[in-house]
Amino acid sequence: MSTGHIGQRGRRxxxxxxxxGQVRFTDDIALPRMLHAKIVxxxxxxxxxxxxxASRALALPGVVAVITGRDLPGRFGILPxxxxxxxxxxxxxxxxxxxxxxxxxxxxRTAHAAAGLVDVRYEPLDAAVTLDDAVGKPHxxxxxxxxxxxxxxVDLAFGDVDAALASSPxxxxxxYWFHGTAHAPIETHCAVAEYGADGVLxxxxxxxxxxxxxxxxxxxxxxxxxxxxxxxxPLGGAFGGKSEPxxxxxxxxxxxxxxxxxxKILLSxxxxxxxHRGRHxxxxxxxxxxxxxxxxxxxxxxxxxxxGAYSSFGLVTTYYSGQLLTxxxxxxxxxxxxTRYFTNKPPCGPKxxxxxxxxxxxxEVALDKIAVRLGIDPIELRRRNAVGPETQTxxxxxxxxxxxxxxxxxxxxxxxWKERRGKLGHGQGLGIASSAYISGTNYPIYPNxxxxxxxxxxxxxxxxxxxxxxxxxxGQGSDTMLRTIVAEELGxxxxxxxxxxGDSDTCPVDLGAYSSRGTFMNGNACSHAARQIKEKLVQxxxxxxxxxxxxxxxxxxxxxxxxxxxxxxxxDEAMRIAEARFGTLGATGWYKSPPKLGGxxxxxxxxxxxxxxxxxxxxxxxxxxxxxxxxxxxxWCAHDCGRALxxxxxxxQIEGSVYMGIAELLLEEHATHPSGVHLGPNLLDYRIPTxxxxxxxxxxxxESNDPEGPYGAKEAGEGPLHSSIxxxxxxxxxxxxxxxxxxxxxxxxxxxxxRQRRI
Amino acid sequence: MNDxxxxxxxxxxxxxxxxxxxxxxxxxxxxxxxxxxxxTRPSRTLLELLRYDLDLYGTKQGCDKGxxxxxxxxxxxxxxxxxxxxxxxxxxxxVESVESLRAGAHTSPLLDAFDRHxxxxxGFCTPGMLMIGKALLTDDPEPTRERVRLAIxxxxxxxTGYGAIVDAIEEASRGxxxxxxxxxxxxxxxxxxxxxx
Numbered sequence: 001m002s003t004g005h006i007g008q009r010g011r012r013x014x015x016x017x018x019x020x021g022q023v024r025f026t027d028d029i030a031l032p033r034m035l036h037a038k039i040v041x042x043x044x045x046x047x048x049x050x051x052x053x054a055s056r057a058l059a060l061p062g063v064v065a066v067i068t069g070r071d072l073p074g075r076f077g078i079l080p081x082x083x084x085x086x087x088x089x090x091x092x093x094x095x096x097x098x099x100x101x102x103x104x105x106x107x108x109r110t111a112h113a114a115a116g117l118v119d120v121r122y123e124p125l126d127a128a129v130t131l132d133d134a135v136g137k138p139h140x141x142x143x144x145x146x147x148x149x150x151x152x153x154v155d156l157a158f159g160d161v162d163a164a165l166a167s168s169p170x171x172x173x174x175x176y177w178f179h180g181t182a183h184a185p186i187e188t189h190c191a192v193a194e195y196g197a198d199g200v201l202x203x204x205x206x207x208x209x210x211x212x213x214x215x216x217x218x219x220x221x222x223x224x225x226x227x228x229x230x231x232x233x234p235l236g237g238a239f240g241g242k243s244e245p246x247x248x249x250x251x252x253x254x255x256x257x258x259x260x261x262x263x264k265i266l267l268s269x270x271x272x273x274x275x276h277r278g279r280h281x282x283x284x285x286x287x288x289x290x291x292x293x294x295x296x297x298x299x300x301x302x303x304x305x306x307x308g309a310y311s312s313f314g315l316v317t318t319y320y321s322g323q324l325l326t327x328x329x330x331x332x333x334x335x336x337x338x339t340r341y342f343t344n345k346p347p348c349g350p351k352x353x354x355x356x357x358x359x360x361x362x363x364e365v366a367l368d369k370i371a372v373r374l375g376i377d378p379i380e381l382r383r384r385n386a387v388g389p390e391t392q393t394x395x396x397x398x399x400x401x402x403x404x405x406x407x408x409x410x411x412x413x414x415x416x417w418k419e420r421r422g423k424l425g426h427g428q429g430l431g432i433a434s435s436a437y438i439s440g441t442n443y444p445i446y447p448n449x450x451x452x453x454x455x456x457x458x459x460x461x462x463x464x465x466x467x468x469x470x471x472x473x474x475g476q477g478s479d480t481m482l483r484t485i486v487a488e489e490l491g492x493x494x495x496x497x498x499x500x501x502g503d504s505d506t507c508p509v510d511l512g513a514y515s516s517r518g519t520f521m522n523g524n525a526c527s528h529a530a531r532q533i534k535e536k537l538v539q540x541x542x543x544x545x546x547x548x549x550x551x552x553x554x555x556x557x558x559x560x561x562x563x564x565x566x567x568x569x570x571x572d573e574a575m576r577i578a579e580a581r582f583g584t585l586g587a588t589g590w591y592k593s594p595p596k597l598g599g600x601x602x603x604x605x606x607x608x609x610x611x612x613x614x615x616x617x618x619x620x621x622x623x624x625x626x627x628x629x630x631x632x633x634x635x636w637c638a639h640d641c642g643r644a645l646x647x648x649x650x651x652x653q654i655e656g657s658v659y660m661g662i663a664e665l666l667l668e669e670h671a672t673h674p675s676g677v678h679l680g681p682n683l684l685d686y687r688i689p690t691x692x693x694x695x696x697x698x699x700x701x702x703e704s705n706d707p708e709g710p711y712g713a714k715e716a717g718e719g720p721l722h723s724s725i726x727x728x729x730x731x732x733x734x735x736x737x738x739x740x741x742x743x744x745x746x747x748x749x750x751x752x753x754x755r756q757r758r759i
Numbered sequence: 760m761n762d763x764x765x766x767x768x769x770x771x772x773x774x775x776x777x778x779x780x781x782x783x784x785x786x787x788x789x790x791x792x793x794x795x796x797x798x799t800r801p802s803r804t805l806l807e808l809l810r811y812d813l814d815l816y817g818t819k820q821g822c823d824k825g826x827x828x829x830x831x832x833x834x835x836x837x838x839x840x841x842x843x844x845x846x847x848x849x850x851x852x853x854v855e856s857v858e859s860l861r862a863g864a865h866t867s868p869l870l871d872a873f874d875r876h877x878x879x880x881x882g883f884c885t886p887g888m889l890m891i892g893k894a895l896l897t898d899d900p901e902p903t904r905e906r907v908r909l910a911i912x913x914x915x916x917x918x919t920g921y922g923a924i925v926d927a928i929e930e931a932s933r934g935x936x937x938x939x940x941x942x943x944x945x946x947x948x949x950x951x952x953x954x955x956x
Contacts, residue, residue, distance in 0.1 A: 015874045016866055018882030019889060020858055021817030028816040109802075186829050186883040186917055187822040188827050236819070236883025237917045269822040475881025648877040652919060658878065659920030683826035685914065690912040690919040 003556045005488040006711050009648050012480045012729035013494060014221055018234065026190040026206045026233045030264035034192070035064055035254050035611045036108040038115040038265070039248060040101040041274060042093035043678025045125035045344040046140070048414045048480050049091060049120060052101055058119040059305035062110035065259050066118060068101045072254055074220040078212060078244035080446045082311035084144065085222060087250035094124070094309035095344050096676045097274025098347045099247050104255045104263055109210065126282045127344040129308045129676045131283060142309075142342035149338040151307045152318040152602060158394045159333030166296035168289030177742035178358035180281040181668040182273060183351050184688050187236020189267040189275055193256035195671045202229040206236075208243040208472050209512035212445065214504050216245035216702045232502030235474040237545075239660070240350040241277055242474070244312060248275070254752040273681035277349025278670050280317055280340070281306040282358040288366040289331070294374055294381045296331035301359060306341040308347035313354065315689070317604055320355025323607030325363055326393040327436035328404040328614050329385035334394055334479025341344075342618040344676050350514065352660060353721045363742065364433035364726030368733065378432050378730070379412050382616075389704075392454065396599025400611055401714070403640030403704030405614035406432065410638035410700045415618040421734070427631075433726035437719035438609035439642075439709065440517030442597045453521035454508035455482065457529045459585035463572025465492060465533070468663065469501045470510030471522040473492035476717055477649040482526045483645055489530035490537065491554040491571050508588065516715030519645065520611060521591045522711035529589025535563045536585060540578035541569050558715040594708075611706045614640040617658070619695075625754055628747030632662050632695040632728055639699070642706040642714030654699035659725030661688045669744055783803045788849040790815075791859040799846045805839075808846040809856055817857035817886045821915070828914030831887035832856045838894045838913075857886035860893070869893060869931040871940040878927035880918035887914045892928045901932050 054066035069090035077083035086705045100117050105111035127133070128149050129138040138148035155372060163169055191205040201223060207213050210232040218225040236240060247266050255263040268276060283304045289297040303321050305312045322336030336359075353360075371378035386392060397406035411432070412418065421430045444452055456468040465486050471478040479499035486497045501507060506520040510522055541559045542549040551562045560568040569577065580586050598608025616638050618683045622631045635658050651653075667687045671679040680686050699720075705712035725743070733739055738753040783798040784808035791811070799808055806823075809815045809832070823842050828839040833855040860867040869892050872878070879885035888911060895902055895910040902910065907925045916924060 012877070012879075015879045015882055015885065016870055017863070019817065019870060019873070019879060019885040020861055021815060023882070023887075025819075025883070026817065027820070028810075030811070149832065183882070184917055186822070186827055186915060187819070235881060236821075237881040239917070267825075269824060475883075477880065648875075652880055652923065653878040655920040655922055656918045660917070682824060684824070685820050688915055688917065690915065691908040691925065692912045694921045697920055697922055709876045 001553055003488055003491040003554060006483050006645055007643070007647060008495065012344060012477050013483065013651065014479060023237055025187060026204050027266050028097060029192045029204055030502070031192065031194060034264055035104040035106060035261050035689055036111045037102055037104045037252060037256070037260060039099040039251065040103065040115045040118045040120065041212045042089065042096060042100050043271040044093060044122050044124050045096050045129055046125040047093050047122035048125060048357065049093060050123050051087060051368055053119040054101065056119065057103055057114040057433050058280045060110065060114045060117060061605055062106040063103060063114045064106065065104045065255055066101060067251065067254060067258065069353055071435050072250060076220050076245060077214040077311055078313055078445065079311065079315055082315055082630045084311045085247060085297035087247040087254070092564060095346055096678065098309065098344055101253045102255065104259055106607070122577055127676055129674055130346050131281065131341060131343065132303055135304065145251040149342045151215040151311060152315050153339045154322065155337045156322060156603065159334040161298050161300050161333045161335040164333040165289045165300060168297045169292050170370060170373055171287055171289045172366050173180060173287045174366065174741055176284045176286060176362035176365065178282045179743060180279050180348060180670040181351065182278040182670045182686060183239040183241030184683065184686065185237030185239060185241060188269055188272045189242065189246065190250065190265065191252040192262065192264045193253040194262040195257045195260065200227050200229060200281065201253055201257065202231065204231045204233055205249050206261050207232050208235070208238045208474055208514055210472065210502055210504060211470060211509050211511055213245045213249060214391060216678060217250060220250050221253060232472055234652050238474040238513065239352045240299060240354060240514065243350055243512060244277065246275060254257040254555060254576060260623040269683060270626060272683040273678055273686065274346050276308065276346035277669070279351040279357065280348040280355065282321060284359055284362045286362045286366055288370060290370045292374065294376045296329065296368065296385045298333040299321050299325060299331045299363065301336045301362065303336065303359065305338060306348065307340045307342050308345045310347040310484045312347050312349035314498040317350065319603050319606035321359050323361055323395060324436065326358040326395050326397065327387055327399065327612055328434055329367070329382050330387050332394065347670050352657065353718045354515065356437070357725065359730065360435050360722045361725045361743070364723055365729050368431070368730040379408055379417065382408060384433055397607055398597050400708065401642060401704040401706040403702040404434065404614040406702045407614050407638040407640055410702060411616045411636045414636045414698060414700060415620065417618060419644060419700040422738040425754045427735050429621055429627055429731045429733070430733030431727045431729065432616065433723035433730060434724035435719065436612045436614050437715060437722060438515060438607065439520040439611040439715040440593070440609055441515045441612060442593045442608040442610060443605050444511055451525070453510045453590050454590040455523040455526045455529050456508055456531055457486065457523065457587045459533055459575055461576050461579055463496055463575060465490065465497050467497065467499045467525070467526060468507045469499065469522060470507045471501050471518055472513035473501050476513065476518065476653060478522060479647060480649060481519055481523060481601060481645055485523055485526045489534050491556050491558065516718045519713050520709050520715060523645065523713060524591040525589045527589070527710050528591070529587040532589065533585060536578045536582055537574045540573050540581045542567065544577055578707050603678045610708050611642065611652045613714045613716065615719045615723055617723045619724070619727040619731040621728060621731040621735055623732055623750065625689050625736060628751035628754065630666060630732055630745055630750060632666070634696050634698070635662070635727070636698045636700065637720050637724065639716060639720045640702040640704050640714070641716040642709045643703050644701045645711060645713050647701065650701055651699040651717045654720040655697045657718065657720035658697045658724045659689065659694055661721040662695065662728060665725045665728050665743055665745055666693070667744055667746070784847060786847050786850050788851060789853045791855055794935065799848050801845065803846045804842055805832065805844040805846045805849055806841040809841060815858055817854050819883050819886055821883065828887045829884050831890045831914060833890055833894055836894065836897065838891050857889055860889060864946060866940050868940055869896065872927040872931040876923045878919060878923040884916045888916065888924055892931065895928065896932050904929060906921040
């Protein structure tokens with residue numbers, strides 16, 4: 001029986017405190033005698049560090065310490081298989097902006113001045129800055145063994161692709177270019193560290209993965225993890241850009257240990273673009289075959305991925321560039337060959353929709369091309385090729401709930417697709433695209449059998465319940481989601497449930513806010529814990545009234561005896577009765593994903609998830625043929641989130657995803673000069689959309705009630721980004737009849753395509 | 760050099776080259792209705808002064824270059840980027856930061872509307888958005904949707920896609936001079952009758 005919290009609109013509960021400065025973000029932390037640190041960064045794309053002379057910096061009044069890579073020789077990295085980063089470059093700097101030394105001083109200004117006084121002598125090396133360089137200049141030797149620049153190669157085939165394509169009446173063969181983009185959260189990276197007299201190191205950091213940071217701090221600093229406390233304050237946006245341990249976090253900790261004083265390091269907006277880990281540029285040569293009725297026969301894609309200077313999540317990214325293309329529509333045969341190259345640029349990593357946004361753009365545009373060639377409605381084409389619920393994909397992914405067809409139907413109806421398509425004015429058009437995404441990866445980043453998510457509940461005799469969770473509140477509202485679940489199970493009002501999250505000393509381990517795993521995994525862990533408390537409250541009340549536990553139920557604010565509703569106990573009183581009966585009340589809950597999901601082949605576990613979300617977008621655009629300017633007027637996005645636990649938050653995720661996708665299509669490109677110098681590491685040159693550039697977005701929630709999700713819920717944070725991009729691209733074709741297979745669709749690119757059409 | 764008038768707007772005399780150009784200087788202004796008097800260095804920005812000297816952490820630094828709007832405060836009612844404003848330039852003026860949106864146990868209807876509409880997710884751009892919203896509604900109590908979009912177009916949000924922010928400001932505007940929202944707004948919903956549970 002529901003107490004009415006699930007699916008109810010309401011406040012997040014933390015916004016006023018955040019807005020008023022009562023919640024401390026990382027840069028809001030100020031400790032007594034705190035020093036400020038700055039990092040000296042490489043001015044070369046690729047160079048050997050010949051010598052570092054810090055004497056001028058150390059002579060500056062107020063400078064307390066200077067460290068270099070030699071002080072932190074251990075390698076680290078988010079994936080245990082590819083630890084190829086140093087907190088500060090040890091021998092070789094691999095991109096313009098790579099950290100080579102760090103300075104701690106009494107204030108930020110002095111630290112900044114001192115960083116400029118550290119003399120670094122470089123011996124420039126041949127660099128591979130572009131993807132073509134990486135392929136054509138293997139002698140640069142950026143790979144682990146130094147023989148070439150290859151970071152990771154994946155080659156997987158399912159069925160006889162060549163035969164299927166040879167016998168297909170239609171094959172669409174195109175090359176798509178998705179240039180990289182940055183996360184650009186409004187809060188830049190920041191860390192504060194303090195090394196206590198008890199030998200405990202505390203690090204506060206803007207991280208989405210406090211647990212992985214904890215592990216890597218221990219590894220590089222050589223401290224026992226039991227002597228490290230990692231605290232993750234609420235984040236001012238992340239989007240994947242804070243989802244691995246960073247050199248500056250380790251530097252901050254090292255300086256705190258070396259100086260015996262607390263240290264803060266706040267990255268500037270410019271440095272944010274060097275730290276990067278943004279969306280990988282991908283060049284995708286894709287062939288899609290179909291029969292005359294629009295049934296797909298095969299998808300074959302060859303992808304070159306520009307990884308930047310380090311591995312980051314690259315191994316996984318390379319798999320993701322292919323593994324998620326077998327949903328929500330699929331061909332019976334499929335092959336992908338992806339190669340990630342190292343280049344002398346800021347390292348790429350996971351950005352919202354990790355690795356799968358780029359190929360999704362290619363595939364959905366290819367489907368549109370087939371629909372146009374065959375004269376079939378592109379929504380109908382997708383329906384004909386839809387993978388259903390309760391099935392397995394060709395690459396071995398288990399699919400449970402699937403609201404894909406409902407997503408298509410909802411955007412078709414809401415946008416007036418049938419009535420309006422083809423009847424809009426000059427330069428106006430409608431486009432459709434669709435996608436699927438994981439609700440958490442089925443396997444943790446480092447192989448282990450422990451829970452992926454856990455919460456602990458503390459029940460206070462005042463009537464307050466506190467949720468302790470390792471989940472990372474990064475703005476998506478994970479704290480609110482957890483409070484909603486506890487309130488739902490115990491019949492409390494939201495004000496009587498508080499959340500404490502992201503502190504390794506007080507909260508159980510959660511793997512972090514990545515791969516859209518929060519609601520599914522942490523939500524399940526939380527309801528597991530709350531149900532244990534509920535059982536105790538029910539039993540205590542049943543004993544009080546001398547009735548069987550089956551007759552006692554939880555309603556809002558009370559526990560009641562069914563059929564005798566005058567026999568009711570207020571929830572807080574029930575807590576006291578239960579505490580007297582059972583002792584101090586608390587519970588732990590956890591989530592472990594089902595064993596053995598995914599394909600039975602090397603890499604078959606990547607892309608495996610306990611549940612998949614589904615999305616469809618219709619975009620309406622106006623294209624000015626004189627200026628090449630694309631105006632996205634309106635976007636309808638239907639997203640199968642399983643069940644919307646907190647609808648305001650789910651809509652927020654959908655709208656934010658659509659916005660971010662359209663930004664990547666219209667404006668954004670993380671670009672460097674061939675010399676490796678960033679072309680605009682600031683928010684004026686790296687233009688992100690303002691309120692005037694952003695369309696009206698209609699978020700439509702589809703609830704397919706997943707059998708394993710908490711209350712049926714699946715993810716909502718990343719899936720709704722994917723197909724926003726190809727939906728707009730397809731709308732541009734509908735409007736002006738040109739295909740632009742290279743992003744972003746800036747006016748000059750649109751104009752060039754229009755000019756070519758006229759010839 | 761001697762001919763130059765070295766009197767600053769605050770009536771003090773600018774230092775000569777021989778003096779410490781960044782010496783502590785007293786600055787007086789009205790902050791969120793209260794008079795303040797602080798000693799600060801002429802190089803200190805208003806943003807630094809608010810956050811690091813006066814412990815008002817509501818105002819945020821997003822870029823420190825005037826590109827993102829997160830640090831927006833009002834000076835004499837005008838939206839101003841505090842990261843590009845020297846603290847001493849506030850001498851004798853009226854400064855309002857986001858902390859002015861709550862008094863005692865009451866929250867301003869604008870902030871309340873942001874909370875209910877999901878107009879802030881991470882909350883980092885929210886202080887700047889709120890101050891822009893406050894200035895806009897003071898200037899135009901019933902702005903059109905387009906005017907709201909225009910007004911907030913100098914403030915970047917990376918979470919919401921802006922729609923919820925526009926909704927919240929619109930709603931707060933329709934409320935006109937609504938009284939601040941007391942904390943009872945967070946009280947539980949009344950229980951439904953027994954039969955319906």
